[in-house]
Every structure is written in C-alpha cells, then in structure tokens.
Amino acid sequence: MDIGEFREFGKAAVDYIADYFETIRDRQVMPDVKPGYLEDLIPKDAPNNGESWQEVLQDLDRIIMPGITHWHSPNFHAFYPSANSFPGIVGEMLSAGFGCIGLSWIASPAYTELEVVTMNWLGKMIGLPEEFLNCSDGPGGGIIQGSASEVTFIALLAAKERKVAELKAQNTTLTESEIKGKLIAYSSDQSNSSVEKAGLLGSMPMRLLPADENGILRGTVLAKAIEEDKRKGLIPCYVVANLGTTPTCAFDSLEEFGPICQKEGIWLHVDAAYAGTAFVCPEYRYLCRGVEYADSFNFNPHKWMLVNFDCSAMWVKNAKYLVEAFNVERIYLEDAHKGMAPEYRHWQIALGRRFRALKLWFVMRIYGVEGIQKHVRHHISLAKHFSELVGKDNRFEVCSLSMGLVCFRLKGMTHSQKHC
Numbered sequence: 001m002d003i004g005e006f007r008e009f010g011k012a013a014v015d016y017i018a019d020y021f022e023t024i025r026d027r028q029v030m031p032d033v034k035p036g037y038l039e040d041l042i043p044k045d046a047p048n049n050g051e052s053w054q055e056v057l058q059d060l061d062r063i064i065m066p067g068i069t070h071w072h073s074p075n076f077h078a079f080y081p082s083a084n085s086f087p088g089i090v091g092e093m094l095s096a097g098f099g100c101i102g103l104s105w106i107a108s109p110a111y112t113e114l115e116v117v118t119m120n121w122l123g124k125m126i127g128l129p130e131e132f133l134n135c136s137d138g139p140g141g142g143i144i145q146g147s148a149s150e151v152t153f154i155a156l157l158a159a160k161e162r163k164v165a166e167l168k169a170q171n172t173t174l175t176e177s178e179i180k181g182k183l184i185a186y187s188s189d190q191s192n193s194s195v196e197k198a199g200l201l202g203s204m205p206m207r208l209l210p211a212d213e214n215g216i217l218r219g220t221v222l223a224k225a226i227e228e229d230k231r232k233g234l235i236p237c238y239v240v241a242n243l244g245t246t247p248t249c250a251f252d253s254l255e256e257f258g259p260i261c262q263k264e265g266i267w268l269h270v271d272a273a274y275a276g277t278a279f280v281c282p283e284y285r286y287l288c289r290g291v292e293y294a295d296s297f298n299f300n301p302h303k304w305m306l307v308n309f310d311c312s313a314m315w316v317k318n319a320k321y322l323v324e325a326f327n328v329e330r331i332y333l334e335d336a337h338k339g340m341a342p343e344y345r346h347w348q349i350a351l352g353r354r355f356r357a358l359k360l361w362f363v364m365r366i367y368g369v370e371g372i373q374k375h376v377r378h379h380i381s382l383a384k385h386f387s388e389l390v391g392k393d394n395r396f397e398v399c400s401l402s403m404g405l406v407c408f409r410l411k412g413m414t415h416s417q418k419h420c
C-alpha cells in the first residue's frame, strides 16, 4: 500500500467509524450469531495475493459487524461502561501512526515525558496526595498500564519484594523462599475477579473476606483475619481495598484499612477501577479519605473517563519497590539519560510500551476538567433518575444506587434467586 492509498483508506475508515456512531442507536446491541459463525464466512487460509483495501473494508459489514456487540449503544446496559470519545480515538490512531516502542526514554522521549505530565495532571485532577506524583521530587509517581488486573498483580509483586527486604533487614532466620511461602493477601469477597487472579498469578493466597450487607469490607473484619493468620505463622503482606466494587459500587473505608496496614507493614493497594473517575468531582472525594495510607492507587480512565481501552492509571508512593522487583538490565537497553526520567519498563511487566498518554492528553485537553466533571455528573444524575423510575414501578425494588450503577431486582424473589 502506498501513501496515497493509505490517505484514502484512512479517511474511509474514519468515515466508517463516524457512520457507525451515527447509526449505533438503531443497531441491535447483541449479535444473533452463534459460536464459530465467522469461520463459515472466511477462507480457510490467508490470501496468497494481496487484496484491495476497498474489498477488505466491504467485508467489515459482511463479516465483522454481525459479530460486534455494541458497547457504545445507548441501549447497552451490561458489564460496566467502556469509555470512548472522538479525541481518544484520534489519539489512538496517531499513536499507531508513530508506531514507536517506548521501551526506554531514548526509545521515544515524548512517550515517557507526556506520560509523566499527563499522570501528574490526572493525579492532581482526582486530588491524590502530592507524594504519588512524578512532580513531587519524591520517590512516587504515576504510570499508564494496560488494565486494572495488571496493576493489582504488579502491586502484589512489589509488596512481596518489600516484605522480603524488610524481613531480611530484620535478620529473620527464614530463607527468602520460606518467607514467600508464608505471605498472605486480603481483599473483600466483593472485589473483582482480577484481585483473586493476582493472588493466583503471584503465588500469594488471597483471602476474600466477607463484606457487610452494604458490600463494604469493614476494618474490624480485616484486622481479625490478620490476627488469625499471624497466629498461624503466616505473614500478612498485601491488602486490596475497593473504591467502587464490581457488583454494587460499594466503597471500602481507607480510613479503616490504612492504620491497620500501616501498623502491620502491609502494602495497601486501592482498586478504584471504575469509580476513580468520580474523584475528578470534588464532591465525591470524601469517599477517598485515607488515601494517604495507600502504597498504590489505580483507576481506569478507560472505564468512565472518555479514554478508549486500554488506559489504566497507576500511582505508587515509592517506585523503588517496582524497580527493585522488575529491573533487569541489558547492555542494549542502556541509556545515557539514566535516572533523569522514569524508566517505565521497570514499572511494568512488558518491555515494550505503547503511547497511551497521547489519547489521555487529547481527552484531557479537548474536554478539560470541567467537561469531564460534567460527563461524570451527567451519568450520576441519569442513574438517580433511572432508580427513581424503577422505584415507582411496584414490580421492582432498588437494592443499591452508587455513582452510575443502579442495582434492582424483581420484588418477591427468594434469597437464592436474588442477584443484584
């Protein structure tokens, strides 16, 4: 494909996306297709000779569109919101256009530098304490990861390294593998599946403690579990607090968890994947009180903040623990600017990095803080309106309303049938 064809193809693709959004309201949200539908519509092997872009684009309608679930339809109510916006889409396109791999500062300086700046902007926008920001001159900072799942896992690995280092410094008689075999983590039984998965991947049992009737894990329950485990000879290492649980968007109290974790030397991670965007609005920041106790904090602009997947914002109070956990040097990765900017490859699993900061920057600049606040408040007011409508219908009862999430059920269901 030459550059002239690329211009035509690219413009046609943008038109295709614009047409898609103009007609999305009329599309059936869930496709009718059955598993394996696509195989019957597509040749068994890749074409020997290249085809024209026009033919390929035509096949989007014939083959791909019938299997698309329309997450951005106003009639889509499943899972959680998946953010999207035109500035975000264009940021993603341009990032693909540059096509760099930001594996170090020198590999594409703007990649790192814009990420540093946008993560400072974003941290300030949600009212994070200064020590989490790259601009604080301390050891803290922010990075964009691919998903909240990755972040919870990465924070667990950093917590593990910190605990091992701490015990070694205290001249423990345990070997490193004995320490690692005794580590234990905690979260609520309302936390996302990814929290349990982080424990599995990181070989650290994750105790999912019972939340109260409002979906909140109380500090007293956490403290009791920690005491029990210490009596068994285990070493409490990692706690994941939920600010906005997946089932009902309930908020654990960082003011309850924080002092417990501090006393026990436990890494406190905050999973605010969905609801973190609400902290852009000062009136919701009370739900984040106690955040100064956290060691790491995460929310997903790709859920509610108009940035298309993937864009998961992570801040740590001390990046040293990430770097110590993940730093593997090679001569071909050396860079004369070492130490002058964060080397984000040491803060993440992969070596290569995408230019995710570009779409985030576009969204923040084109909407502005006020535009994003307006978007959040609008969603919350729609949820309130919806819950009032449900409340007026005597067939249903509203079980919870938090942020943009309304949980309701048919009246008169038995306990075992109740699924909020």
Ligand SMILES: Cc1ncc(COP(=O)(O)O)c(C=O)c1O
Pocket: 080, 146, 147, 148, 149, 150, 192, 194, 242, 244, 245, 246, 271, 272, 273, 274, 300, 312
């Ligand atoms: C509270 C919470 N944490 C984590 C996740 C996982 O997010 P991701 O897909 O970015 O890993 C979700 C997604 O639903 C969530 O609601």
